[in-house]
Amino acid sequence: MAKRIEVSGLNAYYGGFLAVEDVSMTIEPRSVTAFIGPSGCGKSTFLRTLNRMHEVIPGARVDGKVMLDDQDLYGDKVDPVAVRRVVGMVFQRPNPFPTMSIYDNVAAGLKLNGVKGKSELDGIVETSLKGANLWNEVKDRLPKPGAGLSGGQQQRLCIARAIAVQPQVLLMDEPCSALDPISTLAIEDLIAQLKSQYTIVIVTHNMQQAARVSDRTAFFNIAGTGKPGKLIELDETSKIFTNPTEKATEDYITGRFG
Amino acid sequence: MTSIDDVQTAAVGVSRRRRAISTGRRGDKIFRGAALGSGVFVLVIMGAIAAFLVWKAIPALQANQGSFLTDTEWRANSDPPRFGIAQLAFGTVMSAFLALLMATPVAIGIALFISFYAPRKLADGLGFIVDLLAAVPSIIYGLWGLHFLVMNSDGVVSFLNTYLGWIPLFAGENVGGQSLFIGSVVLAIMILPIISSISREVFLQVPTPHIEAAQALGATRWETIRLSVLPYGRSGVISAMMLGLGRALGETVAIALVLSTVAGINWHILEPGGNTFAANIVRTFGESGEIGRSALIASGLVLFVITMIVNMAARAIVSRRKEFTE
Amino acid sequence: MSVLTAKTGQAIPETSLGRKLKDRTVLIAVYVAFALAVIPLVSVLYKVISEGVQVISADFLTRSMNGIGGRDAGGGVYHSIVGTLEQVALASAMSIPIAVLTAVYLVEYGQGKRLAKTISFFVDVMTGIPSIVAGLFVLAFWILVLGFEVSGFAGALALGVLMIPTVVRSAEEMLKLVPNELREASYALGVPRWRTVMKVVLPTAFTGIVTGIMLAVARVMGETAPLLLTIWVTKVINFNAFQGAQSSLPTYIWEQASDPNQVAVARAWGAALTLIFIIMVLNIGARLLARRTSIR
Numbered sequence: 001m002a003k004r005i006e007v008s009g010l011n012a013y014y015g016g017f018l019a020v021e022d023v024s025m026t027i028e029p030r031s032v033t034a035f036i037g038p039s040g041c042g043k044s045t046f047l048r049t050l051n052r053m054h055e056v057i058p059g060a061r062v063d064g065k066v067m068l069d070d071q072d073l074y075g076d077k078v079d080p081v082a083v084r085r086v087v088g089m090v091f092q093r094p095n096p097f098p099t100m101s102i103y104d105n106v107a108a109g110l111k112l113n114g115v116k117g118k119s120e121l122d123g124i125v126e127t128s129l130k131g132a133n134l135w136n137e138v139k140d141r142l143p144k145p146g147a148g149l150s151g152g153q154q155q156r157l158c159i160a161r162a163i164a165v166q167p168q169v170l171l172m173d174e175p176c177s178a179l180d181p182i183s184t185l186a187i188e189d190l191i192a193q194l195k196s197q198y199t200i201v202i203v204t205h206n207m208q209q210a211a212r213v214s215d216r217t218a219f220f221n222i223a224g225t226g227k228p229g230k231l232i233e234l235d236e237t238s239k240i241f242t243n244p245t246e247k248a249t250e251d252y253i254t255g256r257f258g
Numbered sequence: 259m260t261s262i263d264d265v266q267t268a269a270v271g272v273s274r275r276r277r278a279i280s281t282g283r284r285g286d287k288i289f290r291g292a293a294l295g296s297g298v299f300v301l302v303i304m305g306a307i308a309a310f311l312v313w314k315a316i317p318a319l320q321a322n323q324g325s326f327l328t329d330t331e332w333r334a335n336s337d338p339p340r341f342g343i344a345q346l347a348f349g350t351v352m353s354a355f356l357a358l359l360m361a362t363p364v365a366i367g368i369a370l371f372i373s374f375y376a377p378r379k380l381a382d383g384l385g386f387i388v389d390l391l392a393a394v395p396s397i398i399y400g401l402w403g404l405h406f407l408v409m410n411s412d413g414v415v416s417f418l419n420t421y422l423g424w425i426p427l428f429a430g431e432n433v434g435g436q437s438l439f440i441g442s443v444v445l446a447i448m449i450l451p452i453i454s455s456i457s458r459e460v461f462l463q464v465p466t467p468h469i470e471a472a473q474a475l476g477a478t479r480w481e482t483i484r485l486s487v488l489p490y491g492r493s494g495v496i497s498a499m500m501l502g503l504g505r506a507l508g509e510t511v512a513i514a515l516v517l518s519t520v521a522g523i524n525w526h527i528l529e530p531g532g533n534t535f536a537a538n539i540v541r542t543f544g545e546s547g548e549i550g551r552s553a554l555i556a557s558g559l560v561l562f563v564i565t566m567i568v569n570m571a572a573r574a575i576v577s578r579r580k581e582f583t584e
Numbered sequence: 585m586s587v588l589t590a591k592t593g594q595a596i597p598e599t600s601l602g603r604k605l606k607d608r609t610v611l612i613a614v615y616v617a618f619a620l621a622v623i624p625l626v627s628v629l630y631k632v633i634s635e636g637v638q639v640i641s642a643d644f645l646t647r648s649m650n651g652i653g654g655r656d657a658g659g660g661v662y663h664s665i666v667g668t669l670e671q672v673a674l675a676s677a678m679s680i681p682i683a684v685l686t687a688v689y690l691v692e693y694g695q696g697k698r699l700a701k702t703i704s705f706f707v708d709v710m711t712g713i714p715s716i717v718a719g720l721f722v723l724a725f726w727i728l729v730l731g732f733e734v735s736g737f738a739g740a741l742a743l744g745v746l747m748i749p750t751v752v753r754s755a756e757e758m759l760k761l762v763p764n765e766l767r768e769a770s771y772a773l774g775v776p777r778w779r780t781v782m783k784v785v786l787p788t789a790f791t792g793i794v795t796g797i798m799l800a801v802a803r804v805m806g807e808t809a810p811l812l813l814t815i816w817v818t819k820v821i822n823f824n825a826f827q828g829a830q831s832s833l834p835t836y837i838w839e840q841a842s843d844p845n846q847v848a849v850a851r852a853w854g855a856a857l858t859l860i861f862i863i864m865v866l867n868i869g870a871r872l873l874a875r876r877t878s879i880r
Contacts, residue, residue: 051474053470053473053474071596078596079599081478082597082598082599083476084473084476084477085475085597086476086596088475089474091467091474095467095468095471096471097472097489098468098490099489099490100489108472108485109475109476109477112476112477113600114603161471161475162474165476283776285776285779286777286778289778289782290693290777292685293686293688293689293692293693296689297685297686297690297699298699299682299686300686300703300710300748300752301702303710303745304709304710306721306725307713307717307721310724310729311720311721313724313729314723314724363617364621366617367613367614367616367617367618368617368621371614371615371617375615384618387622387625389867390625390864390867391624391625393803393863393864394625394628394860395805395806395808395859395863396806397806397808397841397856397859398837398856398860399628400838401852401856402627402628404841405631405841405849447624450621454621476599478599478603478604478606479610480606480607480611481603481607483610501712505712508712508714508716509714510715510716511834515838515841515842535716536716539716539809539813540808540812543813551728554720558716558717558720561714561717565713565714565717566712566713568712569708569711569712572712573705573709
């Protein structure tokens with residue numbers, strides 16, 4: 001189910017402003033790839049180009065290629081809506097649908113895709129909530145509103161919602177930055193479990209987190225304000241944090257700037 | 259070494275300074291008083307409206323030989339006066355609800371169009387066009403309704419009568435002309451901009467994370483609206499509808515021009531006829547005597563109470579929603 | 585685990601036809617809704633302009649209806665323009681100070697107080713008062729109880745009641761936009777509160793308040809119902825708003841439109857064009873002013 005992503009020569013724009021310049025990389029299936037770098041370096045923008053969420057911002061556009069196995073996400077006949085079905089996303093702040101119950105939140109994507117049978121829905125909702133390590137906490141209150149959960153639970157609910165449609169890739173945009181340390185730990189454990197099934201890409205501003213959860217790490221950087229963000233290097237996480245090739249990476253991870 | 263003179267000058271200095279400060283304070287007091295007074299005056303006006311309407315409505319209500327609530331005829335100037343608001347209430351409520359029924363889907367459509375479908379550069383201009391609809395005075399809608407719409411709507415009216423005549427509302431023999439239906443259409447056009455501009459505001463407030471949550475699940479544009487925008491905006495749209503309803507209930511000259519006076523309650527809205535509180539007031543005011551005027555004031559009081567209730571309910575929904583989202 | 589993926593061998597499955605169709609249908613519905621709103625606007629404006637220009641002339645704008653019989657052509661709206669301008673001016677003179685001061689109270693003094701909340705609530709409720717009720721109020725209070733005769737001033741009272749809530753609301757919004765730092769900077773200099781409001785807060789919000797006032801003026805200028813009860817009707821020019829019946833553009837349209845004679849209906853269109861012209865000038869002027877402020 002998990003797929004390999006190959007990006008080549010990707011540029012992302014906001015109107016006339018080039019936010020990310022000429023990124024090429026390969027993201028391996030069934031592994032966790034972390035994006036790190038100073039704020040404004042384009043790591044989140046780049047992440048959003050991987051499921052075509054970048055272009056929902058008015059004026060934003062992308063050129064370059066993003067291959068999911070052998071299909072280009074930016075190909076002529078590709079429907080961005082369909083792309084987002086196979087490349088799921090979890091956001092910085094947990095964003096369950098506020099008016100929906102826990103159950104309906106998880107089932108939302110399934111219902112869109114025409115899954116109607118009650119027993120089928122029940123089954124997938126349970127699997128997804130178990131997959132997000134949330135089942136035991138909410139199984140007795142599935143009809144209660146999702147907004148009533150704690151922040152960490154809400155974020156796991158959002159992960160359950162994302163994996164319920166069985167995507168091939170899961171993108172996470174700083175999923176723990178709004179959470180307390182205990183909830184963060186729960187999410188990190190979850191990521192470690194999920195990678196056996198999904199290709200996971202996580203943006204984080206926290207280098208320890210990248211070191212803890214990821215197999216490979218990509219470092220992004222900008223030359224200055226108003227300059228585009230660039231990929232500096234991508235390698236095994238252990239190598240990036242102990243013996244990076246580029247000097248800029250070393251400066252960043254040793255805290256000399258950023 | 260202080261002479262009396264020195265002390266005096268010092269004292270004068272102090273008192274002068276004091277006076278300078280106290281002038282500031284007095285100015286503050288006066289200004290604050292004026293601001294507070296104005297605010298309270300607004301409350302007084304509201305109270306006075308209710309009080310004077312009640313006061314001047316009483317003579318007619320005492321002289322009335324008919325039943326004020328259930329009589330369908332308005333003969334406030336005959337001797338003895340007999341009048342009741344049943345027909346007026348029927349026409350007012352019916353026309354306002356029909357107008358709401360017609361205007362709401364269109365208004366929500368416009369609001370969605372401007373906030374999610376129109377190209378961004380166009381959106382402002384389109385909003386402006388809708389606002390212009392609101393700026394056209396009701397008398398001009400009335401003029402247009404009477405001397406254009408009534409004459410050019412017979413086709414639509416007989417179409418509805420022929421094909422939807424099995425619905426009691428659209429039944430009838432002599433359909434066409436100055437009917438309650440045409441009046442409702444004019445009202446619908448008039449309340450359209452109110453409902454759509456408030457809905458638009460609410461839609462624009464939907465937090466981006468809610469919208470992105472739906473988009474990231476692979477929702478189409480419509481599904482995004484259904485999952486994120488409409489649930490969030492529902493209470494706002496409801497209060498917009500109620501404000502529109504309030505406006506339609508109280509609208510006067512447009513509907514007074516378009517309707518034709520036929521006595522009695524007629525459920526066949528495509529047939530000529532219909533009357534409303536407000537229309538009855540401006541139409542019969544000219545030939546009214548003392549009791550006649552008092553009776554009209556009594557009917558206006560009923561209208562005032564109805565619109566107050568509708569408006570307060572709308573505001574209550576808005577403020578509850580504010581507490582909910584903040 | 586393959587409910588969804590089994591349907592297609594491709595990496596990216598197609599969105600189902602049904603969903604696409606629904607999306608399309610809504611798209612079309614939304615465009616149709618917009619067209620439905622534009623049609624009456626265009627029709628109204630087209631009718632008013634095309635019928636109006638046939639009537640409007642220097643004569644039409646400078647003559648009253650004095651001596652014009654029911655079926656006669658000719659006559660004009662001069663007496664109505666005079667009436668409308670005087671009534672709206674009087675209404676503005678009475679209601680604007682009260683409304684702006686009320687807004688000042690709500691924003692500068694009343695924050696969080698129960699009285700302010702009450703006033704604010706009733707200002708909202710007042711916005712929803714039907715204009716005919718304002719007319720009935722003036723009829724009951726000014727004419728029936730206090731015993732004054734019908735006059736332009738009585739009409740102005742009713743228009744004033746209708747203007748107050750709209751001006752309060754817009755002025756309040758504008759005052760809220762004035763940044764608190766400006767007020768604090770002024771207090772820090774030892775300027776008393778009322779001078780701060782007069783010299784710092786109000787000037788900052790000035791253009792915004794003026795915009796709101798222009799829109800409110802444009803709105804009451806088209807009000808008909810309350811005037812029908814308070815200014816009565818007349819065919820002649822009456823410059824004195826404090827004595828005797830006066831005409832106005834909206835009531836003039838009402839009279840002429842209710843008259844089945846074609847000459848009268850034509851005059852109604854002419855007056856409608858005159859009225860809508862003044863209102864649109866006020867509206868567009870207000871928007872331009874608003875745009876200029878927002879850029880700054």
